[in-house]
Amino acid sequence: MTSTEVSGIGETIRIAWFTRDLRLHDNPMLHAAARGSVVPVFVLDPRILTARRASSRRERFLRESLADLDRSLRARGSRLVLLRGAPEVEIPRLAAQVGACEVHVSRDVSRYARDREDWVRRALESDGRRLFVHEAVHSVIPPGVVAPSGSDHYAVFTAYWRRWCDASRRAIVPTHRRIRWPQGLVLRGEELAVSGARATFAGGETAGLARARRWIRESLARYAELRDDLGADATSRLSPYMHLGCVSARYLEELVADCDEFRRQLCWRDFHYQMMAARPGVVEDDYRPVTRRWRRDEQALEAWRTGRTGLPIVDAGMRQLSVEGWMPNRARLVAAYALCRLLGLDWRLGAAHFFAELVDGDLANNVLNWQWVAGTGADRRPNRRFSLLRQAFRYDPQARYVRRWIPELTPLSPVLAHQPWRASGGTAPRGYPNPIVRL
Numbered sequence: 001m002t003s004t005e006v007s008g009i010g011e012t013i014r015i016a017w018f019t020r021d022l023r024l025h026d027n028p029m030l031h032a033a034a035r036g037s038v039v040p041v042f043v044l045d046p047r048i049l050t051a052r053r054a055s056s057r058r059e060r061f062l063r064e065s066l067a068d069l070d071r072s073l074r075a076r077g078s079r080l081v082l083l084r085g086a087p088e089v090e091i092p093r094l095a096a097q098v099g100a101c102e103v104h105v106s107r108d109v110s111r112y113a114r115d116r117e118d119w120v121r122r123a124l125e126s127d128g129r130r131l132f133v134h135e136a137v138h139s140v141i142p143p144g145v146v147a148p149s150g151s152d153h154y155a156v157f158t159a160y161w162r163r164w165c166d167a168s169r170r171a172i173v174p175t176h177r178r179i180r181w182p183q184g185l186v187l188r189g190e191e192l193a194v195s196g197a198r199a200t201f202a203g204g205e206t207a208g209l210a211r212a213r214r215w216i217r218e219s220l221a222r223y224a225e226l227r228d229d230l231g232a233d234a235t236s237r238l239s240p241y242m243h244l245g246c247v248s249a250r251y252l253e254e255l256v257a258d259c260d261e262f263r264r265q266l267c268w269r270d271f272h273y274q275m276m277a278a279r280p281g282v283v284e285d286d287y288r289p290v291t292r293r294w295r296r297d298e299q300a301l302e303a304w305r306t307g308r309t310g311l312p313i314v315d316a317g318m319r320q321l322s323v324e325g326w327m328p329n330r331a332r333l334v335a336a337y338a339l340c341r342l343l344g345l346d347w348r349l350g351a352a353h354f355f356a357e358l359v360d361g362d363l364a365n366n367v368l369n370w371q372w373v374a375g376t377g378a379d380r381r382p383n384r385r386f387s388l389l390r391q392a393f394r395y396d397p398q399a400r401y402v403r404r405w406i407p408e409l410t411p412l413s414p415v416l417a418h419q420p421w422r423a424s425g426g427t428a429p430r431g432y433p434n435p436i437v438r439l
């Protein structure tokens with residue numbers, strides 16, 4: 001980064017360090033930092049962008065979201081500074097350069113986010129500056145606020161849900177109409193280029209809020225009835241926006257206050273965050289270790305990844321994932337169940353593939369949902385079994401979903417589309433495989 005600095009005399013300058021909170025509305029971090037002059041900044045961190053778990057879809061969504069944030073800040077008299085490098089180097093360097101006394105950031109739950117927070121705090125403090133960390137920016141209720149006696153987190157969802165419903169919430173934070181850029185300060189950061197694989201979702205707060213408001217107006221009323229109906233495609237598709245904080249979970253909860261079914265999903269999200277905050281190792285380790293041995297079978301794994309297991313309800317989901325980078329919750333459950341329970345493969349393999357493909361890929365919600373299905377997570381019935389065919393007929397009765405994503409099955413009746421191995425003389429239609437596992 002190159003810069004020239006002409007700071008106003010005696011002006012208190014703060015830094016608003018954006019991470020996974022890319023919005024102006026209901027943002028406690030920005031609200032606190034923008035009390036006076038503020039430098040909004042985002043650090044493109046190569047440790048995240050090139051990590052094993054990186055994804056070009058998510059990177060594109062991120063860049064679109066940053067571009068949107070920059071436009072919104074400019075409309076209010078400010079702008080977003082984009083830096084590249086290790087935050088513990090870049091943030092203290094920027095603070096020294098602009099003479100900022102405080103840096104504000106939102107608290108996050110992953111092990112890396114917490115280490116990063118510590119590193120930046122130490123570097124700032126050694127230079128006489130302070131880091132302020134804000135809670136309840138990513139979730140409705142911050143991790144740890146609701147906890148059973150004698151433990152730092154809930155391991156049973158229904159108990160958490162009851163306490164979550166009754167817990168007090170922070171007030172929604174108003175959006176600044178003007179955001180004061182330090183007088184005379186000239187800073188040049190990296191230019192923002194939007195690249196990476198094109199996604200089905202346009203990134204950013206503007207698109208996220210528009211989607212939320214439209215969906216609530218048109219579809220919230222039928223959410224409880226249709227949320228598991230695969231053919232209806234009736235859920236909000238807000239998850240990518242929630243992941244990067246383009247839409248505030250707390251604000252969204254206010255908007256859907258009358259729909260308990262939707263609030264329950266937001267509660268699942270908080271539930272997983274409080275588990276991850278307490279046990280960051282669950283990214284790799286079983287939350288509840290089991291004695292089960294996972295099989296190794298590269299061919300089966302590849303068939304699952306590419307949507308060619310011969311199990312239509314599974315393949316449809318996996319094909320949607322590869323085209324859109326997104327799947328509805330029911331399809332994720334079915335695909336995960338097939339991998340861990342029918343094929344007997346390790347949940348970590350499935351979670352890694354989902355994470356590489358999902359535009360909403362979220363560490364806590366991905367691995368902890370996977371662990372729930374695998375029986376190593378928070379499910380109180382870890383040996384729960386379900387029939388794939390029953391799932392198919394119940395959640396896709398007209399086989400609309402299956403026939404939408406698997407063209408080979410489009411000509412079949414709903415009954416045969418779900419069991420194509422019965423179609424022509426006891427085998428699947430040409431071009432579609434027979435099941436790789438017996439149901």
Ligand SMILES: Cc1cc2nc3c(=O)[nH]c(=O)nc-3n(C[C@H](O)[C@H](O)[C@H](O)COP(=O)(O)OP(=O)(O)OC[C@H]3O[C@@H](n4cnc5c(N)ncnc54)[C@H](O)[C@@H]3O)c2cc1C
Nearest residue numbers: 235236237238239265268269328329332333361362366369
């Ligand atoms: C194996 C598996 C992996 C998953 N991986 C992810 C992931 O990486 N990122 C992710 O955001 N969600 C994940 N989920 C949860 C869920 O499937 C998605 O959040 C949901 O399908 C997103 O669609 P939507 O926004 O239309 O949801 P809606 O039904 O409209 O729900 C609204 C919001 O509630 C939250 N939500 C809904 N269901 C869940 C849930 N089961 N757990 C946590 N939060 C939930 C999401 O933020 C979602 O946007 C996973 C689920 C499974 C079974």
